[in-house]
Amino acid sequence: MNNTNKRISHFACISCMAEYPIQPFLYICDCGANLDVVYHYDQIQVSLSRKSLSVSQDHSLWRYYPLLPVNSLPDHLDFQVGGTPLISFPMLASDLAIGTLLIKDDTRNPSGSLKDRASEVAIQHAVENGHDLLIAA
Numbered sequence: 001m002n003n004t005n006k007r008i009s010h011f012a013c014i015s016c017m018a019e020y021p022i023q024p025f026l027y028i029c030d031c032g033a034n035l036d037v038v039y040h041y042d043q044i045q046v047s048l049s050r051k052s053l054s055v056s057q058d059h060s061l062w063r064y065y066p067l068l069p070v071n072s073l074p075d076h077l078d079f080q081v082g083g084t085p086l087i088s089f090p091m092l093a094s095d096l097a098i099g100t101l102l103i104k105d106d107t108r109n110p111s112g113s114l115k116d117r118a119s120e121v122a123i124q125h126a127v128e129n130g131h132d133l134l135i136a137a
Helices: 003-007 050-055 061-067 090-095 115-128
Strands: 008-013 035-039 086-088 102-104
Touching: 061 115
Parallel strands: none
Antiparallel strands: 008 035, 086 102
16 A cells, blocks of 8 residues: 555545545546545644644645645655745735735746646656656646
8 A cells, every 4th residue: 555545535526426546546527527635634644733834844835745645755856836925915905804815925936836836746646657758738
């Protein structure tokens, strides 16, 4: 049993609630809707807690590795993906009559996009499955 199998119970359709095993790895349900990952949270809480996150020096998306559908961390972490700051906008919050407004600054990701997080996980997943060619848009 690989590491992912210990952490992931199964996949569940967000629309029709159909359930699928974790192998083979699927993205969409037969009905066409996305599949959601259903975790074994009791297994994950052994290695991931508020305290472990608060003391972690890793500010990339990989600090949440136990919650990601991959078996291991990437061999090379040349760029920090994730860990982008929340920026406070008090004047806009006041104009909108809301207490606090925080906006995530994903322009600090390598390509300046929130898509970097998903791409980073997809690349690791592809590597783990023996793929050496990826095409992305």
